[in-house]
Amino acid sequence: MAVASDGGVAGFDIHPFALEELVVRNFKGIAEIRLDFTGTSALGGNWTCIAGINASGKTSILQSLCLLLLGLPLIPEMGGDRLHAMWRRTIEGERPPELTLRCRTGDTLRELFLPFATSGIDRPRLETQADGFAIMNAIWNELRNHMILSYGATRNVSDYRDTRYAHQSRQVRRQMTLFDPSAQVSNVDVLLGDHTDSTPAVETFNLLIPMLFDEADFGKLTLTPGEGLRFHQQGADLTALDLADGFRSTFAWLADLCTAWHETDPERSRKPQDITGIVLIDEIDLHLHATLQRRLVPALRKALPKVQFIITTHSPLVLSCFDRRELVILDRDSEGGIRTLDRQLFGMSMDDIYRWLMDTPPDSPVIEAMLRDADPSAAVLLAQSPDTTEREAEERVTRRRAFLRRLRTDDKPAA
Amino acid sequence: MAAIDEKYGEGWKETGIGGPSRDFWNNPDVRGALYAMHGRACAYCQQYLPENDRGDVEHFRPQSIYRWLAYAFDNYLLSCSTCNRLHKKDDFPRRGMACAYVDRGRLDQEERLLLDPTTDPTETWVDYDLSDDLCPVIPASALPADALTQVETTIALFKLNTRSRLVGARLDAIDRVEELLRGLDSGEERNAFILKRLASRYSPHAVIVRRILARIRPTLLPTSKEELALLITELCSDLDLMDRTRPSAIDRVRSRTWDRMRREILYALAVIWHAPLGSNPAEVEILLNAAGIREIVLPFRVEIVPLSDA
Ligand SMILES: [Zn+2]
Numbered sequence: 001m002a003v004a005s006d007g008g009v010a011g012f013d014i015h016p017f018a019l020e021e022l023v024v025r026n027f028k029g030i031a032e033i034r035l036d037f038t039g040t041s042a043l044g045g046n047w048t049c050i051a052g053i054n055a056s057g058k059t060s061i062l063q064s065l066c067l068l069l070l071g072l073p074l075i076p077e078m079g080g081d082r083l084h085a086m087w088r089r090t091i092e093g094e095r096p097p098e099l100t101l102r103c104r105t106g107d108t109l110r111e112l113f114l115p116f117a118t119s120g121i122d123r124p125r126l127e128t129q130a131d132g133f134a135i136m137n138a139i140w141n142e143l144r145n146h147m148i149l150s151y152g153a154t155r156n157v158s159d160y161r162d163t164r165y166a167h168q169s170r171q172v173r174r175q176m177t178l179f180d181p182s183a184q185v186s187n188v189d190v191l192l193g194d195h196t197d198s199t200p201a202v203e204t205f206n207l208l209i210p211m212l213f214d215e216a217d218f219g220k221l222t223l224t225p226g227e228g229l230r231f232h233q234q235g236a237d238l239t240a241l242d243l244a245d246g247f248r249s250t251f252a253w254l255a256d257l258c259t260a261w262h263e264t265d266p267e268r269s270r271k272p273q274d275i276t277g278i279v280l281i282d283e284i285d286l287h288l289h290a291t292l293q294r295r296l297v298p299a300l301r302k303a304l305p306k307v308q309f310i311i312t313t314h315s316p317l318v319l320s321c322f323d324r325r326e327l328v329i330l331d332r333d334s335e336g337g338i339r340t341l342d343r344q345l346f347g348m349s350m351d352d353i354y355r356w357l358m359d360t361p362p363d364s365p366v367i368e369a370m371l372r373d374a375d376p377s378a379a380v381l382l383a384q385s386p387d388t389t390e391r392e393a394e395e396r397v398t399r400r401r402a403f404l405r406r407l408r409t410d411d412k413p414a415a
Numbered sequence: 416m417a418a419i420d421e422k423y424g425e426g427w428k429e430t431g432i433g434g435p436s437r438d439f440w441n442n443p444d445v446r447g448a449l450y451a452m453h454g455r456a457c458a459y460c461q462q463y464l465p466e467n468d469r470g471d472v473e474h475f476r477p478q479s480i481y482r483w484l485a486y487a488f489d490n491y492l493l494s495c496s497t498c499n500r501l502h503k504k505d506d507f508p509r510r511g512m513a514c515a516y517v518d519r520g521r522l523d524q525e526e527r528l529l530l531d532p533t534t535d536p537t538e539t540w541v542d543y544d545l546s547d548d549l550c551p552v553i554p555a556s557a558l559p560a561d562a563l564t565q566v567e568t569t570i571a572l573f574k575l576n577t578r579s580r581l582v583g584a585r586l587d588a589i590d591r592v593e594e595l596l597r598g599l600d601s602g603e604e605r606n607a608f609i610l611k612r613l614a615s616r617y618s619p620h621a622v623i624v625r626r627i628l629a630r631i632r633p634t635l636l637p638t639s640k641e642e643l644a645l646l647i648t649e650l651c652s653d654l655d656l657m658d659r660t661r662p663s664a665i666d667r668v669r670s671r672t673w674d675r676m677r678r679e680i681l682y683a684l685a686v687i688w689h690a691p692l693g694s695n696p697a698e699v700e701i702l703l704n705a706a707g708i709r710e711i712v713l714p715f716r717v718e719i720v721p722l723s724d725a
Contacts, residue, residue, distance in 0.1 A: 323668075342441070344672075355497060363578055368577055368578070368579055371549070371577040371578075376548040378549060382579060382583040382586060383583075396590060399590075400586070401548060403593040404545045404546070404589075406631070407627060408545055
């Protein structure tokens with residue numbers, strides 16, 4: 001690599017670009033955590049799924065990652081107040097975050113570093129890194145043309161025009177739902193039909209959707225440039241806004257992805273399999289029906305094999321779609337804040353995953369409250385199951401009661 | 416475990432600095448020995464530990480407080496993840512200070528408030544209130560004050576009467592016994608064998624099953640020797656099942672898990688062979704021979720006890 005005299009770096013190609021390791025220090029509630037993204041599996045694609053036991057900072061991790069990818073040139077658009085709110089507050093006072101990302105650019109492993117200061121990012125400290133600073137800037141400049149997308153846990157579509165972030169560059173605007181729960185997914189115009197030059201994005205979207213969903217999920221669906229999304233259900237002609245929440249928020253990020261992919265170059269391949277980039281999604285299972293929670297990730301692995309996904313989830317249905325090496329289980333009680341998995345989840349039942357991984361016993365709080373009060377009617381409730389009706393349960397309890405009475409009276413053992 | 420003492424010495428136990436850093440307690444020999452002691456049931460709540468929640472190797476005295484006992488086999492138990500992670504965590508209720516390494520000779524004088532499932536006569540200290548539809552665990556009558564406190568603390572800490580799954584499973588065990596006895600009375604001879612197996616100390620929820628049988632059909636209670644034979648049969652059939660479901664070598668992850676679980680079973684059988692509770696090594700050897708696995712278990716037996724001792 002040549003470092004030019006003006007500090008810029010000439011002839012720099014970062015592709016293929018992949019995240020390898022993230023180190024977060026003093027970011028919001030996180031003192032220090034280290035995440036590895038290189039865990040591969042035979043399942044295809046490049047995925048990392050972050051799950052948390054207790055309030056463990058899943059969103060903070062995605063935010064740190066996103067900031068590191070935007071870098072020095074774009075972060076100021078976020079606003080100083082927002083950056084200052086990310087400092088870690090302890091009883092001894094405030095501590096500025098320090099974020100580090102190791103990433104692979106072509107064949108070389110490189111490091112991006114972001115120290116915070118009162119003014120935002122500690123630029124003087126970065127500048128002391130000489131060559132390192134030039135290289136980081138070169139990577140950040142290249143990343144502006146790379147598809148980087150973040151979706152927060154409240155992403156949604158509505159026809160309300162949110163103009164608060166209109167001054168931002170598109171690359172930053174696309175990340176805002178991760179930082180502001182009231183922000184909107186940026187490129188939903190294509191779904192709503194307000195975008196005139198969206199032809200390539202629409203074509204890609206129309207190829208992508210059948211790879212992920214069945215027609216049975218929402219009826220026949222058509223997306224036409226300038227007209228938006230239409231689907232037909234029980235004889236009615238409906239728009240994107242009429243979709244169930246889970247579909248709408250999933251379609252929103254998928255439409256945004258297709259638009260972002262073609263934005264820098266409309267002539268790019270329409271094939272979903274050719275799309276490259278990095279996608280961060282907070283709570284991928286958001287509002288999705290259980291069947292879809294189970295299907296979505298395996299379908300995305302096939303449809304978008306060249307996109308690196310870093311996602312979070314609360315859903316054991318989603319967790320069971322991952323190899324243990326792709327899972328990052330945040331757990332404050334484990335060493336380093338991460339629980340290492342020594343077994344696979346694929347064969348486990350949802351109950352097993354809740355109990356074993358999320359430390360949530362699958363017990364019913366209603367029955368537990370009755371048990372604490374020693375309420376005997378809990379016995380009938382406990383006896384009910386998918387193959388025992390309430391009436392059968394009552395009979396069972398009656399039979400048990402008679403048996404136990406016999407036990408108490410038969411003091412002399414019967415031979 | 417002996418190798419750990421050889422390698423690291425005793426110094427770290429006193430200072431709490433250095434010592435082994437890995438979780439050797441998850442090695443197959445440790446788990447195997449625990450299966451040989453408890454079967455596949457949680458030492459605290461007696462729930463069955465299926466393949467998916469194989470349970471944790473639990474430190475009875477938590478290593479966060481008793482670092483010097485982190486690698487002491489006597490301090491290990493097999494526990495379900497609910498008991499270990501949700502209820503016990505790093506707690507060790509006691510009066511007074513935790514016993515330090517320098518006072519190790521007086522460990523048994525420590526005023527612990529929990530039952531020790533391996534050394535306390537748990538079965539004679541707990542009872543079940545059979546006049547209650549929920550059959551809660553209660554302390555046995557006329558217990559000495561210390562034992563009473565330990566039983567009460569244990570019931571409260573592990574929520575033995577308020578976890579819905581656990582209470583449900585215990586009631587299921589009672590219903591199963593009722594059903595099997597009813598069948599037995601109408602001529603289902605095979606039920607006697609099933610009841611013996613349910614009442615074996617290595618079976619889940621065996622304490623309540625034994626309590627019931629002791630009252631109305633004490634002849635069905637298995638002897639220690641029968642219990643051991645049942646455990647060996649169960650381990651042998653687990654082994655047989657595993658050998659018939661061996662994953663292909665290309666699937667490295669599953670192969671490794673398979674191999675580890677198979678070794679655990681073989682260590683369990685080796686431990687039983689070496690020191691059978693209520694039986695003798697020669698009898699165990701006959702059973703292993705009959706199952707056709709004596710030769711497979713032998714190297715494991717030699718490994719845990721070098722031939723000169725055997
Ligand atoms: Zn348990």
